Amino acid sequence: MASQLAYKARINSTSSLEKIFNAQEMIASSRIAKARDVALAAKPYSDAIYDAVQALAQHTQISHPIVRKNEDNPRVAVLALTADRGMAGPYTSSIIRETEGLLSRLDDQGKKPELFVYGRRGVTYYKYRGRDVAATWEGNSDAPGVEVAEKISDALLDAYMKPADEGGVSELYIVFTEFINMVVQKVRILRMLPVEIVKVEGEKAKDPEVPAARPLYTFEPSRDEVLDRVLPKYVQSRIHECLLTAAASETASRQNAMHTATDNARSLIDELTRKLNATRQAAITQELTEIIGSADALNNEKE
Amino acid sequence: MADKPTFSVNIVAADRPVWSGAAVEVSLPASEGSMGILADHEPVMTATKNGLVKVTEPSGNKLGFNVTDGFIAFDENKLVVAVETCEETDLSATAE
Numbered sequence: 197m198a199s200q201l202a203y204k205a206r207i208n209s210t211s212s213l214e215k216i217f218n219a220q221e222m223i224a225s226s227r228i229a230k231a232r233d234v235a236l237a238a239k240p241y242s243d244a245i246y247d248a249v250q251a252l253a254q255h256t257q258i259s260h261p262i263v264r265k266n267e268d269n270p271r272v273a274v275l276a277l278t279a280d281r282g283m284a285g286p287y288t289s290s291i292i293r294e295t296e297g298l299l300s301r302l303d304d305q306g307k308k309p310e311l312f313v314y315g316r317r318g319v320t321y322y323k324y325r326g327r328d329v330a331a332t333w334e335g336n337s338d339a340p341g342v343e344v345a346e347k348i349s350d351a352l353l354d355a356y357m358k359p360a361d362e363g364g365v366s367e368l369y370i371v372f373t374e375f376i377n378m379v380v381q382k383v384r385i386l387r388m389l390p391v392e393i394v395k396v397e398g399e400k401a402k403d404p405e406v407p408a409a410r411p412l413y414t415f416e417p418s419r420d421e422v423l424d425r426v427l428p429k430y431v432q433s434r435i436h437e438c439l440l441t442a443a444a445s446e447t448a449s450r451q452n453a454m455h456t457a458t459d460n461a462r463s464l465i466d467e468l469t470r471k472l473n474a475t476r477q478a479a480i481t482q483e484l485t486e487i488i489g490s491a492d493a494l495n496n497e498k499e
Numbered sequence: 500m501a502d503k504p505t506f507s508v509n510i511v512a513a514d515r516p517v518w519s520g521a522a523v524e525v526s527l528p529a530s531e532g533s534m535g536i537l538a539d540h541e542p543v544m545t546a547t548k549n550g551l552v553k554v555t556e557p558s559g560n561k562l563g564f565n566v567t568d569g570f571i572a573f574d575e576n577k578l579v580v581a582v583e584t585c586e587e588t589d590l591s592a593t594a595e
Contacts, residue, residue, distance in 0.1 A: 237515040244511050244581040248544060248572050342513045342583070413574065416545035417531050425546040425570055429581075433513065 200479065203472035207465055214461035217454050220283060224451035227338065228378070231447050234339070235375075235440040242433040249391070249430050251413060252423060269360035271308045272367040273330070273352060274298060275435075277442040278318030280337040285453030287373065287381075287446055288317040294383045295371045302369075310355075310365060314348060314439075330355070338443050338450075345436035352435070353428055356389050372438045373445035379452065381445040388434055391427065504538035505557050506576035510564060512585040517564065524555040525578060527571055542574035552580060553590065563590035 276295040278288045295311075302309045310330040313319050315337045322329050331351050336344060358364030368389035374382045415422045509519040526535045528550025536543075552564040569582030 234514070238513065240509070240511040240516040241513050241581055244509070244572070244579045247579070248570065248581070251544070251572065413542045413544040413572070416529060416534075416543065421530070422544055422546055422570065425568075429569070436513065 200472060200475050203468055203475060207468045207472065210461055210465050210468065214458055214465065217457040217461055221451055221454035221458055224447050224454060228444065228447045228451060231339065231440070231444040232375075235437075235444055238433070238436060238440055242437050245426065245430045245433050248426050252419075252426065269364065269366035270306060271310060271360070271363070271365045272302060272369065273312060273355055273365040274302070274309050275312040275314065275348070275352065275368065275370045276318055277370070277372040277438060278313065278315030278321075278337070279446045279450075280316040280334060282317060283453060283457075284446055284450035285456075287449040287453075288315070288321070290383050291371055291373060292318060292321055294385065298369060298371060298385055307367075312348075312352065314344075338446055340436070340439040340443055342436060345432055345439055348439075349428070349432035349435045352389075353431060370435070370438055372442045373449070375441045375444040375448060378448050381449055386438065388431065391430065503557070504576075506536075506538040506540075506578060508554060508578045508580070510552070510554075510566075510580040510582070510585060513583050517585045518554070518562070518587070521557055522554045522578075523557055524553075525580075526553045527580070528552070528566070529571075536573055536578060538576055540573055542572075544570065544572045546570045547580075547582065551588070552585075561590050563588040 274295065276291055278291050282288070299309050299311070311322065311327065312331050313322060313329055314333045316334045319329070319332045319334060333344065333348055352368055355363070355365050356368060360366070367387060370386045370388050372384060372386070374384045376382055503523040505521040505523050507519070508522045508525060510517040524535060524537055526533060527545075528534075528548045530546040530548055533550075534545065547566065547569050549567045550565075552566050554562040554564070556562065564580075565586045565588050566580070566582040567584045569580065571581070572579045
């Protein structure tokens with residue numbers, strides 16, 4: 197009988213877990229449409245900035261620090277975008293694995309990577325292991341606003357613009373998860389700074405479809421000042437874009453994980469119910485056998 | 500009003516596209532002072548300050564947008580206003 201009780205208790209706890217998983221899954225799937233919309237809504241802005249940066253680059257040989265690589269500084273910054281909450285399957289762990297890979301590659305190249313982490317899970321991971329982290333941000337990883345992007349890009353630009361002897365960095369990498377579709381999300385490493393304008397231009401120049409001449413803009417108040425304004429915005433909007441696609445991936449990844457968890461809980465409940473029934477049937481059969489056995493014994497005694 | 504040449508305007512904030520359509524005139528808070536743009540303006544790219552963007556539609560209807568710092572790019576009769584934040588405001592209160 198005790199084992200029947202044990203089975204019932206396990207079925208109960210599993211079914212309440214199943215309810216939680218199911219709720220999480222539904223929350224995630226209702227959020228994912230929103231996350232996608234937000235990512236789409238931010239696109240016109242980053243496209244406008246991208247066009248402006250390309251037009252600026254077309255114009256002239258830029259010597260702004262944001263596009264010029266400071267070769268003799270070995271320090272580089274790595275920003276990892278992780279989740280605030282767990283229950284998202286391998287989302288955070290694959291980011292961390294990829295980040296570790298990048299860090300050791302950079303180490304091999306003789307560079308000194310500095311780590312920046314966004315998302316509570318990543319922060320706790322590195323804190324627990326006692327790693328040196330240059331700066332961390334937490335909160336709203338599944339719905340990042342402009343403010344978060346602004347904070348992060350300010351800190352990173354600040355680190356980037358500082359001279360090497362004051363602890364500045366010469367490159368900036370971002371590790372984030374790209375949203376391909378509901379089922380597939382891919383971890384990507386992006387070198388954000390210095391901005392690779394020249395390379396894009398080179399590819400475009402080869403493409404005969406693209407009109408070679410972009411309009412010759414007049415700049416007000418001056419080219420450099422416009423550049424000073426636009427390039428930080430470019431970086432910020434790129435970071436914001438990464439945050440948004442990472443948020444969409446996180447939600448999708450959470451929905452997948454919770455879907456699997458719900459399925460698992462259901463099959464576990466089925467299995468436990470079957471076992472419970474078998475035990476109950478066994479107990480009933482045993483009781484019957486005992487009763488029949490003893491009745492037979494009484495009958496035999498009478499005869 | 501209807502004979503004036505028009506150009507297309509696209510106002511985008513960091514988190515959403517705000518407004519797009521045709522206009523005959525747009526005035527902007529450029530960094531060196533207020534700036535008006537009509538159709539066939541020379542290509543220009545300029546930083547903007549916080550302030551009010553005024554758009555005059557071909558119908559003569561005027562729209563106002565409060566913007567915070569950003570930049571604009573104008574070429575081939577296309578104006579792109581890219582700003583951090585943008586809110587539509589009621590011009591009739593201030594214009595009269």
